[in-house]
Amino acid sequence: MSLADVIEPLQQPLFTLLDTPVSWTEVLGFGSGALCVWLVAGQHLANWPVGIANNLFFVLLFTQAGLYADAGLQIVFITLAVYGWWTWTHGGGPGSDTLPVRRTTRTEWGWLLTAGAVGTLGLTLLLDRATDSTVPFWDALTTALSLMATYGQCRKRLESWWLWIAADVVYVPLYAYKELYLTSLLYVGFLTLCFLGLRGWSRDLDGRRRTVEKEAVA
Template sequence: MTSLTLLEYSANAFFLSSVFLAARNHRHTWTLGIIGCVLFGVLFYQVQLYADATLMVFYIGTSVIGWQQWQRGGAAAEIQRTPWPMLGLFSLIAIGTLLGYGYILYLNTDAYAPFADSAVLTFSVLAQLLLMKRRLETWWFWLIVNTVAVPLYASRGLSLTAIVYVGFWLNACYGLWRWHRELRAECLASEPA
């Protein structure tokens, strides 16, 4: 087994565990995620997916913050919806960043698929920020990220990672369903009798 393959297997193992725990609204998603991010950062840099490598640095920092935030509170009671105007603004910022960063990578690096790579970066940042705040809409953005990531990673020969991201796509569906159910149960429990 080559070192790149071993790195890919290891990164995916940690990331799979982390993502599954996120859908279950479990705080240990963050600690396993940090290890996976370090491994994926090295892997993505080696295959010239620089925006994804940059994303891993962001994930490490936000994972530390997310871990601290999730340590403080309860589970389902903290899941909330994001107001539509705020969600629209965040989406516009993400699209603008995608186009700007993709163009910078296109002009100044040997990046492979700079705009698709930047889409994974920008929508992942938005999804991660929403996840840190336990916002239900995080799962919609993870669905976008995984939809773009699967063919991107497959095109770079990262077959295992592409398959795992199909699993992440399914997990995002599960996370959306589970968090919606938890939020609805919390709302029903808080209604006056």
């Protein structure tokens, strides 16, 4: 059995939403994506393998939809997921098997914003000239924002949630425009989960800071 034989059934319509066929790939991407974000919000290590499965489904989905930057982005996400998986279990320093939530430093913001701007410009030009993409800028922008957010997620930076929120605000209408209605709906759910994740990580950070202050006074 070839890879094409395995992929072909996943691309078949499962049902119709707003007169648009919805494939197994989109449904599986919907479910695994929602579960992944929920696990990240709760700082569950299982978010990484679930996220890798979600990335594989989205590679197929976005390639079909002509969102080439987003499709390529999933491959990068898989690489970052392996890094994030390791960091969450080994990045807390000597004697620690967990990585604490921290704020993004000014230095990190500086190179993140620079890389994001350069990446958006470069991808826009590439997609406009080398592909048949109808939304090169928006595809490039969401790609850059997602990579910035994923780095923050790997390092448990609180502000990574704000980057995800910014990306999702663009993703929702972008996917609706591409008639990926179920995926667009998924990203509405992502927005809600992002705010919940932001609140949860903020509480964790505040709680750890109060504990440090009490220990210092004692």
